Amino acid sequence: MSTLLGGFKLSGSWEANPGTLLTFTGNGSTSGQPNIFFIGDPNSIRIKNNTSFNTSGTVPTINGFNTQAVTATATTTNGITTCSYSGTGFVLNSSCQPNTYNLADFPRHVEGVRSEDLENWNANLGRTLNPNERFKVEVRADFYNVFNHQRVAMVGGAQMNPTNSQFGQVTSDNGNGREIIFQMLTTF
DSSP states (O other), X not given: OHHHXXXXXXXXXXXXXXXXXXXXXXXXXXXXXXXXXXXXXXXXSBOTTOOOEEOSXXXXXXXXXXXXXXXXXXXXXXXXXXXXXXXXXXXXXXXXXXXXXXXXXSOSOOTTOBOOOEEEEEEEEEEEEEEETTEEEEEEEEEESXXXXXXXXXXXXXXXXXXXXXXXXXXXXXXXXXXXXXXXXXXX
16 A cells, blocks of 8 residues: 555645735826826725625626716816716716826825735645666646636736726736646656
8 A cells, every 4th residue: 555655745835915906097197197086085995805806797897996986077168178076986987087287196006906816725746656776757746726716807907997998897817727737757
């Protein structure tokens, strides 16, 4: 029994991080800051204790931040557009967005509004076989992301421009599913 089942080496690792801060984007800012209109307290964007993603619908959306929108009504008189707002949240109406001459003061990042966290378990299983003195075979299998924890969004994977029709939706994933790599080394 020990000839068949003995002599294996097993090791593992766990890697984790809380996810990177998502970067808000907006219209025509020259300072690199997003030119976004938001009515209310930006700290209300983060939904506490919820960093998950909703994948039950046809398009995954971020549950980690509040994409609530205000009702913005644009009125044009003599070529001048005036907007009125009711409620709190992001201004989604493209007619009521700041122009390049507006000073951008919305933060690029809001603490707690992050991409999905990383939590991977990895393992390695190996064994050395010595059928005779001059011949040695080492076999090994590396398992990356053992529990197949898919991350649905990384930086750039979520649409962060409030004027985009896909605001708050996940538009790509990292594609890092489970990987198994087999290796063999023969010494003679």
